[in-house]
Amino acid sequence: MRIGIACPYSLDVPGGVQFHVRDLAEHFIGEGHDVSVIAPADSETELPPYVTSAGRATAVRYNGSVARLSFGPVTAAKVGRWLEHGDFDVLHLHEPMTPSVSVLALMAAEGPIVATFHTSMLRSRTMQTAYPLLRPSLEKIAGRIAVSEDARRTVTTHVGGDAVVIPNGVYxxxxxxxxxxxxxxxxxxxxxxxxxxxxxxxxxxxxxxxxxxxxxxxxxxxxxxxxxxxxxxxxxxxxxxxxxxxxxxxxxxxxxxxxxxxxxxxxxxxxxxxxxxxxxxxxxxxxxxxxxxxxxxxxxxxxxxxxxxxxxxxxxxxxxxxxxxxxxxxxxxxxxxxxxxxxxxxxxxFDWSVVADKIMAVYETVIEGRMASQWEPERRWGRFLPGRTHR
Incomplete structure (x- = not known):
């Protein structure tokens, strides 16, 4: 399977989301999948071969911390090229409402999309402000994952709908x-x-x-x-x-x-x-x-x-x-x-052998759902076409 993973936070500094993305990518690579990750990173940062840099990040205050994010037309162009070159079977976005690489990928992408929500913020003016702008793009997400019940409540409060809880993994x-x-x-x-x-x-x-x-x-x-x-x-x-x-x-x-x-x-x-x-x-x-x-x-x-x-x-x-x-x-x-x-x-x-299997099950579900939706019009209207018979 060709898997694209977008990380909003810079790989220049350690963090829970960055470690999650790295470990998940390496686990799936070890299982024989073709995985590509895009994330902000300085040009001097040594990156694994499966990572594409989205460019230098800017430090901003976000969720009670200082996050290093990348946004703007230059980053958007890099994300667009990554998506085009990757031709992914499934796209996995982390923190799809954080103003960085994941948002840009969500706006540009089509096809089976999975999103993981890591943040726990029951009251967020940022999310309340961003939701109307991002709503059309968020509706493209076919599979939603939350890393905890607290993160799931953030989804239901600020995004709507629900998410399956799959925790972070550890080797x-x-x-x-x-x-x-x-x-x-x-x-x-x-x-x-x-x-x-x-x-x-x-x-x-x-x-x-x-x-x-x-x-x-x-x-x-x-x-x-x-x-x-x-x-x-x-x-x-x-x-x-x-x-x-x-x-x-x-x-x-x-x-x-x-x-x-x-x-x-x-x-x-x-x-x-x-x-x-x-x-x-x-x-x-x-x-x-x-x-x-x-x-x-x-x-x-x-x-x-x-x-x-x-x-x-x-x-x-x-x-x-x-x-x-x-x-x-x-x-x-x-x-x-x-x-x-x-x-x-x-x-x-919480071992990756357990957690990654659950994530793969979400991937397979959204891919199958996408395929079913593409076949549905033919099943619905094909019976009226000459020479076609349908049960």
């Missing part, structure tokens, strides 16, 4: 088999916890974790906090209590392999995100690696953690509750191990 074994790193492994008197994310983005929750740490350090003075992700540590720690800043080790951006090893090595992975999350791919990665997960009780996180049976949760934006729960976990290795085991078992339902 579970890559994390399960990741080697532990001695420098990141905790000791009884010096346990380790990890935070991964953009440090300067408030909704990722690092300020909540920092506010909880004085109480945690009072009970666990040897705690080491490993912080991975982009951001300036000096800027981030300005105003923090000295003992909190001293407990943190800033690793900067980490490779996929290092991320897996980090998650496999720490005693607890902490996800203090405050909102704007429709799924929680990092939770699945941590669970796959065998880490005990502690996450804010966002609805999306709660669903991933099966209501708390596959990981611990604390009250969102409540540092005191985070501190209490973290201290309890660090003091109870048996409970940590039980949660880690339950998380690793649950992670299997």
């Amino acid at each position: 579970v074994d890559r994390f399960a088999e990741a080697p532990r790193r001695a420098e990141w492994i905790g000791r009884p008197n010096a346990p380790t916890i990890a935070f991964l994310g953009r440090m300067g983005e408030p909704r990722k929750g690092l300020p909540v974790l920092a506010a909880a740490l004085p109480a945690v350090l009072a009970e666990v003075p040897g705690l080491r906090v490993l912080v991975a992700g982009p951001g300036d540590p000096e800027e981030i720690t300005a105003g923090w209590p000295p003992e909190v800043a001293a407990a943190c080790e800033f690793l900067g951006g980490v490779s996929d392999a290092d991320k897996a090893s980090l998650l496999a090595s720490v005693d607890v992975y902490v996800a203090p995100n405050t909102g704007g999350e429709s799924f929680g791919i990092i939770l699945i990665e941590a669970m796959s690696a065998g880490a005990c997960v502690l996450a804010s009780d966002l609805p999306a996180f709660s669903r991933v953690l099966d209501g708390g049976s596959a990981g611990a949760m604390f009250a969102n934006e409540q540092p005191d509750d985070l501190a209490r729960t973290l201290v309890s976990l660090l003091g109870d290795p048996q409970h940590r191990g039980e949660l880690a085991k339950a998380g690793q078992e649950r992670a299997r339902i």
